[in-house]
Amino acid sequence: MISVIGAGPSGNYLAYLLAKKNEDVHVYEDHKEIGVPIQCTGIITPELETIIPIKKSFLTNKINQAKIYSPNGNSLHVKFAKEDVIVNRTKFDSHLGEMAKKAGATYHLGKRFQDNKGKKMKIGEEFIETDILVGADGPFSRVAKSNDMWCDRKFVTGNQVTVEVDCDPKLVEFWLGIGLFGWLVPESDSVARVGIVSYDQPDKYLQKLVDRRCPKAKTISKEPGAIPIYNPKQTLQKDFVYLIGDAATQVKATSYGGIVHGMRAAEVLVRDMKHYQKNCRKEVGRDLYLSLLIRKAMDRFSQEEYNDLVEMFNQEKLKRVLETKSRDYPTKFVLDLLLAQPRLLKFGTKVLF
Numbered sequence: 605m606i607s608v609i610g611a612g613p614s615g616n617y618l619a620y621l622l623a624k625k626n627e628d629v630h631v632y633e634d635h636k637e638i639g640v641p642i643q644c645t646g647i648i649t650p651e652l653e654t655i656i657p658i659k660k661s662f663l664t665n666k667i668n669q670a671k672i673y674s675p676n677g678n679s680l681h682v683k684f685a686k687e688d689v690i691v692n693r694t695k696f697d698s699h700l701g702e703m704a705k706k707a708g709a710t711y712h713l714g715k716r717f718q719d720n721k722g723k724k725m726k727i728g729e730e731f732i733e734t735d736i737l738v739g740a741d742g743p744f745s746r747v748a749k750s751n752d753m754w755c756d757r758k759f760v761t762g763n764q765v766t767v768e769v770d771c772d773p774k775l776v777e778f779w780l781g782i783g784l785f786g787w788l789v790p791e792s793d794s795v796a797r798v799g800i801v802s803y804d805q806p807d808k809y810l811q812k813l814v815d816r817r818c819p820k821a822k823t824i825s826k827e828p829g830a831i832p833i834y835n836p837k838q839t840l841q842k843d844f845v846y847l848i849g850d851a852a853t854q855v856k857a858t859s860y861g862g863i864v865h866g867m868r869a870a871e872v873l874v875r876d877m878k879h880y881q882k883n884c885r886k887e888v889g890r891d892l893y894l895s896l897l898i899r900k901a902m903d904r905f906s907q908e909e910y911n912d913l914v915e916m917f918n919q920e921k922l923k924r925v926l927e928t929k930s931r932d933y934p935t936k937f938v939l940d941l942l943l944a945q946p947r948l949l950k951f952g953t954k955v956l957f
């Protein structure tokens with residue numbers, strides 16, 4: 605028996621892949637309903653389509669343009685060759701859960717993993733034996749804590765509100781220099797998800813973005829949450845215990861998106877459990893590590909340097925890379941950018957100094 609703790613995108617997709625291989629899979633989810641509460645913007649690159657077919661049932665919107673604002677108010681307008689998708693996380697997670705159930709996985713909702721002593725897990729007040737235990741239980745993974753796999757993890761806060769606001773339904777806005785960055789992701793021409801990521805004072809930075817972009821907007825809902833910072837030394841595998849997704853800090857530090865990489869990690873785990881840690885560090889970890897280095901460099905940018913960056917990216921040859929190359933794989937993306945404009949290296953030196 606394989607026990608998967610957590611019915612988020614990583615856990616559900618893993619359960620689906622394992623059930624397809626006729627494994628006896630049991631998913632334990634703390635909440636009574638999958639995908640609730642929402643703590644996510646739900647913007648996913650076209651890469652998703654290489655993992656699962658995109659269905660209308662979970663799709664909220666598709667966007668094909670981005671406007672990136674620098675602190676001085678200048679902007680960069682990019683038109684994507686392929687559309688990003690905006691999903692409703694409750695419906696997206698539920699869809700993946702249905703896929704797993706249809707493939708034969710058994711779901712136990714409203715069942716919280718407490719801890720485990722060897723292969724005996726405490727789920728709620730029950731004790732259950734398992735052969736394999738997978739922690740897909742998000743940033744504060746109890747599976748990681750219970751098995752001495754917590755490692756040195758750190759977090760940022762994603763602070764988001766869904767608001768009524770006039771906006772272009774095909775255009776996502778990014779705001780540099782507010783917290784780590786801010787965004788406005790449209791659901792339609794009158795509703796958008798507006799948020800920031802920051803190390804501290806998330807309410808202050810969200811208010812700053814709201815004041816600047818949509819001061820009179822009516823708030824419909826709030827979706828804040830913690831996001832783990834990728835730790836390249838994170839233990840991913842120990843005896844019969846494995847970690848994937850946010851539980852394994854598999855989040856891209858440039859955008860703080862974790863859906864695609866968590867699902868990729870699930871594929872790596874199912875392909876070869878024994879060598880999961882080694883394979884995952886190589887296949888998923890390299891891009892996450894480079895994203896982390898880029899983030900560390902960007903953390904040192906002054907407001908003026910953000911202004912310079914946006915100005916430089918307004919060059920056609922750089923815009924073309926942004927418009928056509930996958931942002932999920934910076935190992936390729938960064939090289940294309942540097943080939944298009946070697947002067948970008950001046951920003952790269954921020955990693956070192």
Ligand SMILES: Cc1cc2nc3c(=O)[nH]c(=O)nc-3n(C[C@H](O)[C@H](O)[C@H](O)COP(=O)(O)OP(=O)(O)OC[C@H]3O[C@@H](n4cnc5c(N)ncnc54)[C@H](O)[C@@H]3O)c2cc1C
Binds near residue numbers: 634
């Ligand atoms: C404000 C915000 C915006 C974001 N925007 C994006 C975005 O636009 N695109 C993107 O790709 N990523 C985004 N992210 C990150 C994204 O939400 C995560 O990377 C993604 O949800 C990780 O999926 P997961 O399945 O690994 O973990 P989760 O989605 O966290 O799922 C973990 C599941 O485990 C359950 N669980 C936890 N503990 C237990 C327990 N003890 N027992 C049983 N069940 C348990 C939880 O209830 C949950 O259902 C955002 C995050 C935040 C906070």
